[in-house]
Amino acid sequence: MLFGKKQSLVGLDIGSHTIKAVELEPLPNRTFRLARWGISAPLAEAIVDGEIMDRQLVTDSISNLFESRGIRSRSVVAAVSGRAVIVKKITMNRLSAEDAQQAVYWEAEQHVPYDINDVSLDFEILGAAPNDPKQMQVLLVAAKKDMVMSFGDLIREAGLSPAVVDVDSFAAQNALEANYDFAPADVIAILNIGAEITNINIIQAGVPYFTKDLQVGGNTFIEAAQRKFGLSQAESAAAVRGESGSGLELTPVIEGACEGLATALERAQAYLRTSGEAGAISRIMLCGGSALTPGVPEFLGRRFGVATEIANPLTRVSYDPALFAGQDVMKVAPLLTVGIGLALRRVGDKR
Ligand SMILES: Nc1ncnc2c1ncn2[C@@H]1O[C@H](COP(=O)(O)OP(=O)(O)OP(=O)(O)O)[C@@H](O)[C@H]1O
Ligand SMILES: [Mg+2]
16 A cells, blocks of 8 residues: 555534534645545434434435535544443552553443443543552543444444444644644643533643533523523524624623633533642633634633633644635634544554
8 A cells, every 4th residue: 555545534524503524635744634525414413312213314414415425435433422432530559550450340340330341341441540659540431332233234224334342532632732732731621512512621731631511502592592591592592603683682691692612611610620630621622513603702701710712633744725615714623623632543543
């Protein structure tokens, strides 16, 4: 394959609002070019609470997306979402990586609320525990086998072959680390604000110290504005996107709906500081469609007093501007973050 074309990588992000596909072409020196991308039409309740209610609609949307965007590669990297996965940081006696495998399985039995035989486990040793050098911290990722299988089946039903399975918040981290230089001392809170769920991931020096999925997202904003102003769902969605020019006082409504996010971040920060694992959050990076909701970055920035920005996961990915003809890249790229992070995964790469 010396002179052959390197195989492109396709990330498939199946969200509750839309499905996103991102095809990246590897260039020399571990750089990438965006070859194609696509976002499906809204799925209209085909996925609710992480559960697929309408399999046919989802598989049709995936095949249509690949077809209409001319994505020919059939091998995709996807992420299992929300409830199917448990991410937990555990502390255990310090062991070598080889000895850890068995011990982690044993430890996992106590931390995973399912029969351990029904679960696929992955783990990463994060390092020594901050308060006790004889202990180490391990990041445990457990997914129910039947859910992973059923998710794989879904992708196969769409005519694709799923390669690696990842988790949304780690995919977002992967995308941002590939596009930004974070200093070792930086404590970055990555918030992937989708329609149903916000994935929080607080990282330092590449290590995820705190991950949590909150049930806050665009739907929360839309429902809050609907209740407050008596709008239809469509009117409210347009208002929340800042499109309606309605003159409605949306800021307090959005801020109220963001309160849960801010509180969760404050608690996470307090926990990380008390346990000595990480310092105060020094930067907030937002991605996902609802990060674009007017007022959200400003609210979080004010609350935490740190630089808060909407991330651009295409900062270091080259692309032909024609791919975004007529669209503002900064209004599309944040939605592609997870897809980009997935496409950047290579088979065999962990986390
Ligand atoms: N320009 C915009 N301004 C404000 N909100 C937007 C904009 N574009 C998209 N959204 C909102 O973002 C949400 C979709 O974001 P995203 O595609 O990240 O979610 P998802 O991955 O489908 O959902 P989830 O991850 O929660 O299952 C919707 O609520 C949509 O209304
Ligand atoms: Mg999403």
